Amino acid sequence: MDDEHIEYRSGYKYQLAEDYHIKTSIKPKTNIDTQFIALDKQGNLVVKSGYAWDGTSGPVIDTDNNLRASLIHDALYQLMRKRKISAKEHKDRADRLFRKICKKDGVLSPVAQAYYEVLKKLGKPSTDPKNAKEIKRAP
Numbered sequence: 163m164d165d166e167h168i169e170y171r172s173g174y175k176y177q178l179a180e181d182y183h184i185k186t187s188i189k190p191k192t193n194i195d196t197q198f199i200a201l202d203k204q205g206n207l208v209v210k211s212g213y214a215w216d217g218t219s220g221p222v223i224d225t226d227n228n229l230r231a232s233l234i235h236d237a238l239y240q241l242m243r244k245r246k247i248s249a250k251e252h253k254d255r256a257d258r259l260f261r262k263i264c265k266k267d268g269v270l271s272p273v274a275q276a277y278y279e280v281l282k283k284l285g286k287p288s289t290d291p292k293n294a295k296e297i298k299r300a301p
């Protein structure tokens with residue numbers, strides 16, 4: 163029997179080709195393991211192969227120097243949107259990690275700081291479950 167339609171989400175630019183691991187300061191009370199993101203109680207984040215994300219937001223141009231930070235940040239914000247971790251408790255840590263990874267990957271410190279300030283001021287709606295990517299249907 164064939165399905166009569168597909169369900170999908172749009173708006174992604176990149177898809178991770180292999181698992182990515184990083185130690186973070188974000189430590190949930192229980193281990194989290196979703197289809198594409200895992201975060202354990204020690205702060206070990208795994209973004210799994212196949213994860214799709216949209217790169218940096220707003221007028222910021224994606225570069226080799228900010229793409230890894232955008233992957234990590236998008237995964238953490240997604241966990242907040244899904245209420246797997248508290249946005250109130252962890253948003254600033256995720257934003258600071260974005261800044262740290264940008265600097266480590268070659269973004270100039272004043273530019274990374276500007277990114278952080280924008281995330282700090284404007285990023286909260288992206289942690290809200292109401293702003294999750296909508297599921298679309300075709301045909």
